Amino acid sequence: MAARLIQPTPSAYGFPLLIKNLLRTPLIYSPDQEIIYRDQARFTYRQFGERVCRLASGLESLGVGPGATVAVMDWDSHRYLECFFAVPSMGAVLHTINIRLSPEQLIYTINHAEDDVILVNEEFLPMLEAVKDQFSTVKKIVLISDTKTTPQTTVPIDVEYEALLAGAAPTYDFPDLDENTMATTFYTTGTTGLPKGVFFSHRQLVLHTYAVITNMSGFANQANVNSADVYMPITPMFHVHAWGMPYVMTLLGAKQVYPGRYEPEMLLKLKLQEKVTFSHCVPTILHMLVSSPAVQKLDLSGWKVVIGGSALPRGLCKAALDLKINVYTGYGMSETCPVLTLAMLKPEMLDWDAEEQIKIRCRTGLPATNVLLEVRDANGKALPNDGKSTGEVVVRTPWLTQGYVKDPEKSEALWADGWLHTGDIGFIDELGYLQITDRLKDVIKTGGEWVSSLELEDIISRHPAVSEVAVIGVADEKWGERPVALVVPKPDQVAGFQEEEIKQFVAKFADDGVLPKYGVPDRVVKVDALPKTSVGKLNKKEMRKQFQG
Incomplete structure (x- = not known):
């Protein structure tokens, strides 16, 4: 029937x-x-x-x-x-x-x-x-x-x-x-x-707006957003509709503050003067803010900040939390409108200590309402939510782009088998949280085994001398590829910075079984800055070009 x-x-x-x-x-x-x-x-x-x-x-x-x-x-x-x-x-x-x-x-x-x-x-x-x-x-x-x-x-x-x-x-x-x-x-x-x-389409943007409001406003979590908030985007409005948040905050009728060009002094002035309580940005912007000497003297409590575009390293998360910035991760892509997941703490996690919360805040997050998300192996088989089975993240929601403009070939590749293929590698844990471990194009394959550049970056970010870090794979005759860490030291650590100390720091995680021993970088390179893309993400293609030799 x-x-x-x-x-x-x-x-x-x-x-x-x-x-x-x-x-x-x-x-x-x-x-x-x-x-x-x-x-x-x-x-x-x-x-x-x-x-x-x-x-x-x-x-x-x-x-x-x-x-x-x-x-x-x-x-x-x-x-x-x-x-x-x-x-x-x-x-x-x-x-x-x-x-x-x-x-x-x-x-x-x-x-x-x-x-x-x-x-x-x-x-x-x-x-x-x-x-x-x-x-x-x-x-x-x-x-x-x-x-x-x-x-x-x-x-x-x-x-x-x-x-x-x-x-x-x-x-x-x-x-x-x-x-x-x-x-x-x-x-x-x-x-x-x-x-x-x-x-x-209109339908997609409206449904995306409703879903984001449901997840950020409807569930008990560490960073509830509602009409009483004061919103200031620090993600360009040209980039995926500023993550769709201007539609969300307009529907809520919240006070909105638009900063124009992103200048640290103006951002902080507006934050304090207009009492901004909610923003979103990429990790590099957050890093710029928490690294500013002026910020150390300011009261930033009550500021909820969603981090997307790249992984949120635990070191950066802790630095933000130490400044009373209520920071956590969101995930999506240009092709997904963009929000797919948000790293919301479940009610029972709100009383956890900071270190335990950081693990969840830096997770890629829980699927938003009406997001069907799976991790699949190379044969297209869905993998279990066991926190260790790793594969490509594929999604279905009502607000995914239905293709690329005038490009049927790439559109079909994007939508192979009726699922949008993100090109991201990750796993889902027993609590339902997604964790992206790498981009397909950035994963390091050494001796036939995968090493996650994001996991290595997360570990290295926790060293007290590290300001920023990126890990790339470089060609190796014996192993195919080996990881190399590019590190920007904190300003007061530049003179005494020791590359070998970083390798030893990572090796301790390998000794404890957190990381495979073959994941310890062969080289740590001190750099003044890391190349970024036009939207502030780490430009690993440029890094590989510079350091392949």
Whole structure:
């Protein structure tokens, strides 16, 4: 007997999941709450709602309609948040451009996404000047300016952002769209080949928003987030919608603080002045903050910070907790919208001591609501949740990109066997927590055995002289590959830093059975800094290129 489908009444309305409706709730519950940009602008949600309508009206006057693509090049700002709502709610596609792309990558993404209009901050005009003669679809350029001056540029500017809004209607009738309408697109840079475009629908972004709220607000945990929080992103809004958190915090009607360019002094000023309680960033940003001498004198208690993009080493976690920063891990990818897991402590863990909690906070996390996540071996067989069976992480959720833009071959590889393949290696423990142990491309194979670069980094990070660390595999005639640790010492440890001491420190973990003896690095190299990608992750491809010899 087949399952029975609902037969709706002919007059019944099938309410679609649309981004425009996420803004209705705060306009009812908290219309006078504030949205802040640096120390330059403050708006209530009521004013913000009107600006979203004005932006849509202004873009329509420039020829933007359903199916058009509007690109944005800006620092994190209230303007970016306005674009998050206005552009997709019109039925257009929002293209969030990575402002750290090379000229070749930049023009490729602009033309590949078929951008019709580009909103560009004056600071990024030189980037457009270098490629403007190669535009294939761009029709209009809107200038974003904090200085309110006319820049000297060869880029043809059609209108300035605030002037566009000032001359536009304060109301806009956003249409009811099919919830599967494309809402956003952006490009993953990776470390090889041309950037790959991912895309997300209204339905996917709304469901992602609901799932994140459920997990961060609905369950008892160490870092509950709700409408009383003050939110400041420290993950670029061009990168996976700032992890989707601006949609989450807008729906909650929370106070939001957008810092513009990430400058340590401004971030700390806003944190203290606006009483920020919730942020998210990559480990390198957290490392920058906790390493700042000025931070040691500040009260950072009550600041909940989610770390993603790379593993959170236990040493860095402890340094943050020592400063009373309530830090823990989140996990996802550009292809996953992004949130898949969050390292939430279960209620019975809230009374654990700090060392025991750190183990959980640095786990990759528990699957979010509506995330089906498995670890599979090379033959595609699901492995048990025993904390030791390691394989590739594959996922299914309602908000995964359904492919790469105009790239059916890579799309099929991404979705082999109907599961999205993350390219990450890991295990799931008996309590249900995922632990990523490495990227497929970064795992070190020595003498036929795998060594986790992330596990080695986690161990080395606990040495009191270590500020930052990255572990890579380098070619070895006998063993195939051997691990090499690149270490940035703490400033007060540079002069007396001993590479051999780090090797001995790791060897103790091997003696205790935590690490196989073949996992102890052959070499420890003291470096001044570690190469990073455009979104602040460790660039291991560049490291392997530098140290392969």
